[in-house]
Amino acid sequence: MSHPNWKRVVIKVGSALISPNKQGCSSHYLLSIAQFIVRCRANGTQVVLVSSGSVAAGAHLFPDHEKSNIAVKKAMAAAGQTEMIATWDRLFDFPSAQMLLTHADLRDRERYVSIRETIFSLLEHNVLPIVNENDTVTTDKLKVGDNDNLSAMVAAAADADALIICSDIDGLYNKNPHDHDDAELLKEVDTIDASIYAMAGGAAEGGVGTGGMRTKIEAAEKAVSHGIDTYIINGFTELSFNMLLAGKNPGTHFSPYDKPMLENVHWMRHTSNAQGEVIVDGDFDSSLENDSEQLTSSEIVDVKGEFSVGDTILVRKADGTKLVKAKSNYSSCLLNFIANQENDDFASEFEDKTGPIISDQHVANLEKE
Numbered sequence: 001m002s003h004p005n006w007k008r009v010v011i012k013v014g015s016a017l018i019s020p021n022k023q024g025c026s027s028h029y030l031l032s033i034a035q036f037i038v039r040c041r042a043n044g045t046q047v048v049l050v051s052s053g054s055v056a057a058g059a060h061l062f063p064d065h066e067k068s069n070i071a072v073k074k075a076m077a078a079a080g081q082t083e084m085i086a087t088w089d090r091l092f093d094f095p096s097a098q099m100l101l102t103h104a105d106l107r108d109r110e111r112y113v114s115i116r117e118t119i120f121s122l123l124e125h126n127v128l129p130i131v132n133e134n135d136t137v138t139t140d141k142l143k144v145g146d147n148d149n150l151s152a153m154v155a156a157a158a159d160a161d162a163l164i165i166c167s168d169i170d171g172l173y174n175k176n177p178h179d180h181d182d183a184e185l186l187k188e189v190d191t192i193d194a195s196i197y198a199m200a201g202g203a204a205e206g207g208v209g210t211g212g213m214r215t216k217i218e219a220a221e222k223a224v225s226h227g228i229d230t231y232i233i234n235g236f237t238e239l240s241f242n243m244l245l246a247g248k249n250p251g252t253h254f255s256p257y258d259k260p261m262l263e264n265v266h267w268m269r270h271t272s273n274a275q276g277e278v279i280v281d282g283d284f285d286s287s288l289e290n291d292s293e294q295l296t297s298s299e300i301v302d303v304k305g306e307f308s309v310g311d312t313i314l315v316r317k318a319d320g321t322k323l324v325k326a327k328s329n330y331s332s333c334l335l336n337f338i339a340n341q342e343n344d345d346f347a348s349e350f351e352d353k354t355g356p357i358i359s360d361q362h363v364a365n366l367e368k369e
């Protein structure tokens with residue numbers, strides 16, 4: 001088979017490939033990845049690179065006993081990032097661009113749309129976008145936390161056809177091969193369910209990776225539901241890239257959904273995160289599937305957390321069943337106020353004037369998780 005017919009791909013490169021010895025960046029493994037990127041572009045495929053490695057690359061500049069300190073880790077990321085970008089840039093004879101993102105950027109619809117526009121503009125002008133998480137500014141609340149999930153969010157934002165996750169291992173095994181000699185490689189995964197998650201462990205203790213296979217499966221789930229072919233491959237060997245260009249699967253391939261989610265529903269489901277919760281009584285469930293505008297304050301049992309107009313909220317039943325994620329047209333404060341009115345007429349008159357509680361434009365059904 002000739003090279004695959006991709007219009008656009010996202011290639012994610014793990015830390016072990018950038019900084020195998022935590023002594024700054026090494027181009028040793030990056031050469032064949034760069035060559036793959038060059039060949040993709042020559043075939044007419046647009047490429048977005050998501051590169052890890054800033055923390056690992058900056059590690060050698062700081063004393064060992066300080067490396068677990070969060071502020072020092074951020075400093076390692078800041079220092080390593082320039083070296084990482086410079087190393088990539090040296091490998092190409094076309095321009096590259098640095099994009100540093102956080103989850104706070106991606107979960108905000110306006111900023112998300114802006115990120116999409118920037119990616120498309122760079123690609124249109126033949127500039128290679130190189131994305132990483134902006135580790136220096138993130139907190140637990142603001143971060144994606146791992147570049148596997150980040151790469152899937154970027155692949156969705158870029159409307160990519162394929163996501164290629166280059167790791168330090170051949171793909172997903174039925175158990176961690178570092179712990180089990182009899183582990184077997186899965187070549188094809190058609191459905192990502194609990195049995196697949198059960199196979200995936202975390203990153204190796206003391207290694208440079210974050211998240212291990214677990215976050216790669218999460219990433220694959222995000223990507224395939226957007227209709228994106230996803231591969232986990234061994235980035236240490238050039239053979240992986242030659243096989244991909246020949247249309248073959250060098251690692252684990254995750255099949256995309258036949259019917260991908262709509263772009264805005266996918267964003268709501270997989271990129272946005274809920275700022276608060278609205279607890280409803282059981283009757284709401286069926287009406288929502290027919291018409292998402294039907295949530296009324298009389299069905300609301302409780303409002304949890306603080307959210308503003310336009311924030312994403314989780315609507316769930318009192319027993320914990322998750323129903324939908326949706327954009328709230330009301331703040332938590334106002335919703336609490338009208339839901340607590342003894343007189344239902346007041347609330348319904350208010351809603352008639354102000355409009356529906358959740359927007360029917362941005363609703364992701366969670367299929368009763």
Ligand SMILES: Nc1ncnc2c1ncn2[C@@H]1O[C@H](COP(=O)(O)OP(=O)(O)O)[C@@H](O)[C@H]1O
Pocket residue numbers: 013014015016052166167168169171172173174175176177178199200201202203204207208209210211212213214
């Ligand atoms: N079932 C599994 N199959 C393959 N690797 C696994 C599995 N479970 C856990 N792992 C671990 O995941 C690691 C790859 O993830 P990670 O260390 O985060 O690398 P990267 O830097 O490429 O993201 C493997 O080296 C292995 O230690």
Ligand SMILES: N[C@@H](CCC(=O)OP(=O)(O)O)C(=O)O
Pocket residue numbers: 013014015016051052053054055056077132133135145146147148208209210211212
């Ligand atoms: N943003 C971090 C990468 C975090 C991460 O997910 O690392 P990895 O598991 O090696 O892809 C960095 O640049 O060091």
